[in-house]
Amino acid sequence: xxxxxxxxxxxxxxxxxxxxxxxxxxxxxxxxxxxxxxxxxxxxxxxxxxxxxxxxxxxxxxxxxxxxxxxxxxxxxxxxxxxxxxxxxxxxxxxxxxxxxxxxxxxxxxxxxxxxxxxxxxxxxxxxxxxxxxxxxxxxxxxxxxxxxxxxxxxxxxxxxxxxxxxxxxxxxxxxxxxxxxxxxxxxxxxxxxxxxxxxxxxxxxxxxxxxxxxxxxxxxxxxxxxxxxxxxxxxxxxxxxxxxxxxxxxxxxxxxxxxxxxxxxxxxxxxxxxxxxxxxxxxxxxxxxxxxxxxxxxxxxxxxxxxxxxxxxxxxxxxxxxxxxxxxxxxxxxxxxxxxxxxxxxxxxxxxxxxxxxxxxxxxxxxxxxxxxxxxxxxxxxxxxxxxxxxxxxxxxxxxxxxxxxxxxxxxxxxxxxxxxxxxxxxxxxxxxxxxxxx
Numbered sequence: 001x002x003x004x005x006x007x008x009x010x011x012x013x014x015x016x017x018x019x020x021x022x023x024x025x026x027x028x029x030x031x032x033x034x035x036x037x038x039x040x041x042x043x044x045x046x047x048x049x050x051x052x053x054x055x056x057x058x059x060x061x062x063x064x065x066x067x068x069x070x071x072x073x074x075x076x077x078x079x080x081x082x083x084x085x086x087x088x089x090x091x092x093x094x095x096x097x098x099x100x101x102x103x104x105x106x107x108x109x110x111x112x113x114x115x116x117x118x119x120x121x122x123x124x125x126x127x128x129x130x131x132x133x134x135x136x137x138x139x140x141x142x143x144x145x146x147x148x149x150x151x152x153x154x155x156x157x158x159x160x161x162x163x164x165x166x167x168x169x170x171x172x173x174x175x176x177x178x179x180x181x182x183x184x185x186x187x188x189x190x191x192x193x194x195x196x197x198x199x200x201x202x203x204x205x206x207x208x209x210x211x212x213x214x215x216x217x218x219x220x221x222x223x224x225x226x227x228x229x230x231x232x233x234x235x236x237x238x239x240x241x242x243x244x245x246x247x248x249x250x251x252x253x254x255x256x257x258x259x260x261x262x263x264x265x266x267x268x269x270x271x272x273x274x275x276x277x278x279x280x281x282x283x284x285x286x287x288x289x290x291x292x293x294x295x296x297x298x299x300x301x302x303x304x305x306x307x308x309x310x311x312x313x314x315x316x317x318x319x320x321x322x323x324x325x326x327x328x329x330x331x332x333x334x335x336x337x338x339x340x341x342x343x344x345x346x347x348x349x350x351x352x353x354x355x356x357x358x359x360x361x362x363x364x365x366x367x368x369x370x371x372x373x374x375x376x377x378x379x380x381x382x383x384x385x386x387x388x389x390x391x392x393x394x395x396x397x398x399x400x401x402x403x404x405x406x407x408x409x410x411x412x413x414x415x416x417x418x419x420x421x422x423x424x425x426x427x428x429x430x431x432x433x434x435x436x437x438x439x440x
Contacts, residue, residue: 004146011075012139018083027075027099045087054092057126063100073101162191164267172256175272183235183259205239238439245296293376310426320423322371326416338370339384352378389413407431
């Protein structure tokens with residue numbers, strides 16, 4: 001992990017205090033810590049009494065889980081002379097203290113602390129820190145140590161990921177796949193993508209385009225998704241679904257999906273997906289995914305907004321909602337207004353879901369009971385709409401409620417697409433032909 005990004009260079013200081021409490025207080029202030037400092041010092045003290053954070057070579061690495069908006073914050077202090085580091089001045093002789101604050105939501109903190117301990121037990125690193133005559137020399141030595149360690153770690157990851165991608169191509173060829181899809185934000189600048197994927201299509205799934213004009217050709221494509229779902233299974237499904245709507249992926253091909261199951265930045269998963277078998281229940285025909293009257297970009301935009309609502313909720317609370325897309329003439333046979341239609345009377349150009357200004361409007365009206373009804377060309381016809389299909393009852397699996405039942409039945413009765421966002425599980429499920437596919 002590149003810890004240098006969590007170190008503010010101004011947070012490397014020379015101690016004015018010579019006590020355990022005083023040094024930690026100085027470091028907490030340099031981190032702009034907004035918690036209760038006396039209480040936090042008490043936590044450090046209690047932890048120090050159980051297990052010393054002194055790692056030898058006159059270096060200590062105290063660490064604590066606190067409320068943070070970032071994964072880590074690091075501050076470093078050097079004492080001009082050796083001091084007794086510990087409560088009541090009973091600890092080991094120390095002259096360097098590396099304070100690490102860890103977010104309570106961070107899961108890999110043990111690996112990070114272990115990495116820091118290993119780094120600052122290396123004699124080459126310790127010697128340079130101890131030999132620094134001036135504070136500026138010490139500061140440069142410390143920053144250089146973190147940078148070198150981050151670069152070495154990054155190089156190792158890059159080499160492994162390149163090796164993993166080469167093997168993914170081998171798996172893809174053996175499985176007769178037409179494409180390899182990469183589901184990860186790992187950097188590929190130092191990986192020879194063109195050489196690895198010289199004879200097989202490479203699709204990189206990203207949340208943000210790598211440049212204003214990403215290179216897209218017959219062999220290398222960038223597929224942008226607004227929200228990356230959690231869980232590789234849903235990532236695979238969601239991205240393949242979008243790829244099909246954009247005609248990047250054919251209905252009858254196999255795809256080798258590659259990704260990371262953790263946040264480590266190291267590829268560790270290869271899954272071969274037979275698109276026709278996986279998506280058969282929701283395909284309109286053997287050669288077509290969508291009805292002719294639904295534009296692919298409308299489905300993509302609706303899925304994106306639904307995913308954002310599922311992930312973010314509204315006003316701090318989880319939100320459930322329903323989107324129905326298709327021929328308004330068919331859908332209108334099975335809908336009734338629950339409230340006055342908030343979109344009535346507005347020009348079509350102002351209520352098109354492809355208009356980026358509509359995002360917040362849709363999210364705000366998602367709090368209203370009922371469904372959004374959207375024409376295949378993106379025009380939002382209504383919100384707060386009751387979906388009523390008494391002659392098309394569909395039995396749903398256990399755990400699904402009336403919103404999902406309405407989505408399934410309208411997708412069958414009106415030959416349309418319905419997208420349901422679950423309030424309880426924050427999942428996004430697509431329905432077509434009365435069949436369902438969870439995409440987030």
